[in-house]
Amino acid sequence: MASDGNLAPGDAVRRFELRKESELRVEVGVDGPLRMQLVAGTAEIFGTELPPQYWLTFSPSQKFAVFTWGGALLELDGVSEVAYVADETPMVSYVNVHAVLENRRRRAREAAISLHNAPGEIPNPLTQGPRVMVVGPTDSGKSSLTKMLLGWAARQQWKPMYVDLDIGQGSITLSGAIAATPVETPVDPVEGIILDVPLVYFYGHTTPSVNTELYKILVKELAHQLDLQFASNIATRSSGMVINTMGWVDGVGYELLLHSIEALNANVILVLGQEKVYSMLHDYLRLKPGVDVVKLQKSGGVVARNQKYRQQSRFTRTKNYFYGRWNELSPHASVVNFQDIQVVRIGGGPQAPRSALPIGAEPTADPTRVVPVSINRDLVHAVLGVSYSKDPDQVLACNVAGFVYVTEVDLNRKKLTYVAPCPGPLPSNILIAGSLLWVE
Numbered sequence: 001m002a003s004d005g006n007l008a009p010g011d012a013v014r015r016f017e018l019r020k021e022s023e024l025r026v027e028v029g030v031d032g033p034l035r036m037q038l039v040a041g042t043a044e045i046f047g048t049e050l051p052p053q054y055w056l057t058f059s060p061s062q063k064f065a066v067f068t069w070g071g072a073l074l075e076l077d078g079v080s081e082v083a084y085v086a087d088e089t090p091m092v093s094y095v096n097v098h099a100v101l102e103n104r105r106r107r108a109r110e111a112a113i114s115l116h117n118a119p120g121e122i123p124n125p126l127t128q129g130p131r132v133m134v135v136g137p138t139d140s141g142k143s144s145l146t147k148m149l150l151g152w153a154a155r156q157q158w159k160p161m162y163v164d165l166d167i168g169q170g171s172i173t174l175s176g177a178i179a180a181t182p183v184e185t186p187v188d189p190v191e192g193i194i195l196d197v198p199l200v201y202f203y204g205h206t207t208p209s210v211n212t213e214l215y216k217i218l219v220k221e222l223a224h225q226l227d228l229q230f231a232s233n234i235a236t237r238s239s240g241m242v243i244n245t246m247g248w249v250d251g252v253g254y255e256l257l258l259h260s261i262e263a264l265n266a267n268v269i270l271v272l273g274q275e276k277v278y279s280m281l282h283d284y285l286r287l288k289p290g291v292d293v294v295k296l297q298k299s300g301g302v303v304a305r306n307q308k309y310r311q312q313s314r315f316t317r318t319k320n321y322f323y324g325r326w327n328e329l330s331p332h333a334s335v336v337n338f339q340d341i342q343v344v345r346i347g348g349g350p351q352a353p354r355s356a357l358p359i360g361a362e363p364t365a366d367p368t369r370v371v372p373v374s375i376n377r378d379l380v381h382a383v384l385g386v387s388y389s390k391d392p393d394q395v396l397a398c399n400v401a402g403f404v405y406v407t408e409v410d411l412n413r414k415k416l417t418y419v420a421p422c423p424g425p426l427p428s429n430i431l432i433a434g435s436l437l438w439v440e
């Protein structure tokens with residue numbers, strides 16, 4: 001946890017008294033940081049309880065709400081762009097959803113104990129905890145609600161799986177990736193979910209329209225791997241999953257949403273802040289037994305973020321991945337010979353030779369084809385996914401071990417220099433390129 005608990009508050013300290021079921025909404029200034037402590041009472045940030053009398057440090061531009069069920073006294077030290085108390089919040093409806101999920105988890109665990117699956121046997125559906133998907137347009141509070149549901153579940157000793165399908169933000173690793181990680185310890189109020197060996201698939205771009213087929217394939221692969229993990233782990237299986245989705249809910253975005261619901265077998269769909277998508281999903285899923293579509297109010301505190309802010313937060317995520325939030329990591333530069341690595345991209349290249357097509361038909365790009373990329377200076381600054389696959393033909397079905405970025409390509413010596421977050425050889429020599437760049 002980022003904190004400097006020993007520091008005494010300075011002159012700029014402001015006190016906020018919160019009545020029960022109210023929240024303090026804060027936007028840290030661009031020049032931050034800002035410190036905050038809970039002086040009395042109890043309070044939480046997106047589902048995670050605050051430690052009492054302990055200064056927490058928030059990064060510049062961070063936006064958050066401190067909610068209290070029973071009343072609290074808070075102190076802020078530093079400059080904030082916004083800090084106000086709100087009495088009207090949708091938190092009661094959110095916690096009611098949590099209570100329903102809690103019951104379903106209990107029922108699933110009881111079923112798992114009484115039915116006792118033999119190893120290798122297909123698990124009984126009654127032993128599956130809720131698979132919750134949080135849906136809504138951009139800036140409707142999806143990530144915040146996802147964090148709350150995970151945080152409340154983790155506080156009750158469940159081990160829910162956090163699945164992030166939002167390639168625009170990529171909160172588990174980097175943007176351009178979809179990923180899942182079990183939430184085994186309570187969520188940190190400042191840093192969020194502590195990652196525990198995430199399962200990551202690299203899409204390579206921040207918008208799904210670049211290659212929708214690839215997006216679908218990766219979601220399916222992720223779902224398949226999670227099913228395998230759930231089959232062998234009662235605790236995770238009965239805890240279920242909470243899935244955060246993209247804010248693109250129209251047209252192709254809506255189609256991708258339906259595909260993700262299907263692939264991940266989501267059975268509780270929480271729709272935030274848009275009547276239209278709720279009604280479309282409700283009508284579509286009405287005939288699907290066992291799927292509940294629930295409309296929830298968007299919080300008035302959710303802050304709309306512009307394109308520049310989103311770009312900046314993608315930049316910060318990438319920087320944190322390689323250097324750590326507090327620059328605590330020591331990224332490692334390595335040099336490899338061109339011949340010792342294979343750089344590939346997914347999608348592109350003709351689907352079939354022109355000669356094999358009907359007369360007049362144009363060859364189209366095959367979105368799932370793995371195409372070799374020639375190593376040249378165009379790769380400088382590229383962020384590459386390190387595939388676990390040993391065979392380029394298997395890249396699509398394989399998750400990635402992590403990411404590196406290219407700092408130098410020496411065409412004369414035929415050597416490429418990359419930076420990885422930790423030292424040591426790469427787990428495979430197949431690197432996936434997309435359109436993500438990292439320029440310091």
Ligand SMILES: Nc1ncnc2c1ncn2[C@@H]1O[C@H](COP(=O)(O)OP(=O)(O)OP(=O)(O)O)[C@@H](O)[C@H]1O
Pocket residue numbers: 023024025026062063064065136137138139140141142143144145166169245246247299300301302303304
């Ligand atoms: N009640 C609140 N008070 C203050 N800030 C909040 C509140 N709820 C959410 N926020 C902030 O508003 C911003 C947007 O919320 P969030 O990320 O949950 O939305 P989203 O729908 O997931 O966005 P995206 O469009 O990226 O998918 C975040 O910075 C979040 O921390």
